[in-house]
Amino acid sequence: MLREVPDSVIYYHTHHFIEEHHYLIPEPPNDFAVWVRNTLGDEVLSERLASIDTFDFPTLESLREGILSVMEESLVSKRDPRDAPEGREFHFAKSVSVILSLPYVAYDLREFVEVLREVSRGCLYFHIFESRLMNGQGMNDFSIWMRDTLGEAELAEKISHLDPYNYTLEGLRSLLIQIIEERIK
């Protein structure tokens, strides 16, 4: 099924935890790893799925292939993979993104950093995580704007190379503010 489901399903199961649980960091970063560990009891495969670094993949299609290759490799080596007990099946869900303009505009880095302090975690999440996988450039919105509009190629590159999956959203906000403030001081 994983091969057939829409991209929005892959996206949901690899990203919904970021806004829901990230402050505690108790769970592996995708639902597949959690289910394989908690329901199928396969800690080895769970660890391999958990260690897939989403940041390594520029598109959802490539991320899907990455997950599939780990699963298929594991299935080949198993003679009799376990079934989930009744009631513990994996339920595929998809995300629906609703995108709307916020009343914030920045014309330079100074204004940008002030806005960055104000916007919601949802806004930060969209421009850093979601846009990178959706815009086809493999780069977050902030970096693209800094590079293409402000000519700040070095700063754009620095931010683009941050792996956002390693941070909480608030931690990421603080880090971005710090990096930009260093550039404009």
Added chain:
Amino acid sequence: MDYEPLVGRSAIEEISLLAEKLSGKVVQNINSTRSGGGVAEVLSRMVPLLQQVGVEAQWNVIKGNQEFFQVTKKFHNALQGKEESISPEEFSLLLEPSQGTVEEYLHGDIIFIHDPQPIALIAKRRELGEKWVWRCHIDVSNPRPEAWDFVREFVVQYDAAVFSTASFAQELPIRQFLIPPSIDPLSEKNRELSGNEIESVLAKYGIPQDKPIITQVSRFDHLKDPIGVIRAFEMVRGSMDCRLVLAGGTAVDDPEADKVLAEVKERAAGNEDIHVLSLPPESGSEINALQRASTVVLQKSLKEGFGLTVSEALWKGKPVVASAVGGMRLQVKNRFNGLLCHGVEGAAYALRLLLSNPEYARWLGENGREHVRRNFLITRHLKEYLLLFLSLYHPEDIIYL
């Protein structure tokens, strides 16, 4: 909005922007009771909030006699997997869901039907409203087939269904949304209380604070397993000095509650450490005080659509023991913000663990409060309802407003 200090200004701004996009739409909520139980409680807070952000939200309740609610309770149980005998005559009672309610009050652009009792109103689709959503608040992960087949005939006529968690979702030809319920941090049940307020409630109900208090708050319903709670408490009480408070009320649409309450009282009779409290519907501040006075809060339901009492307790920083069923799995991440159990013995073990490790219990409670702040406050719920309503007019996966 008064929620800004709790969730931040930007979250409130987003809600206002989304609400603007629903300008002119009337959202008509319909359920079967104005008080008692989690559905009425959430609606009583959600509808005024929707109105506050500019959405024309209304709330109406279908009328029903005792016979109607006896049948809907059977249905409620059967949808949650309990074996019930439902006669053809009883099935046919559900086909007349307005039960004398004046239907002209039920109009809306979006008709938001809560739970199975009013589900057959969809037959009036053309007369009453444009978009129809069925909000299922109960655990239908393993329903009795005859009950689900009956309900499904109606559900498939809706534009969308909403479930609290993925494991409740069913194979349906309509869109399904996952939206867990929430608690209101500013309600009487959840606002901060002074020490005096807490003590006066304990004094009113004759509960001394001389030893740790274990509390379960829920309607007197077999599916909340109050007898199982007493058994677990007795196992703990064998080696640890503590009290049990079983507090709950009844609901208009739950005719079984009095019978269950009588069974619980009989089972608890003679044990001075067990306090069984039957509370009237408007007892929010008293429940608040009982939860805040508790050492550990228990929710040992056998089935649970969501279990708002878990989020209520976590929000108050209390360590929680909850059954690993239904929506409680969403609220309690085992060993990170509470403990999950699967039976009476497991509940007793978890209670002993928390009573004898107060530092660990405190850590779980702190994590629990943050988990609720992120996921189960009414502001998140409000935002997701607005997104749901908007998405009824946008079938695509990525919606630009």
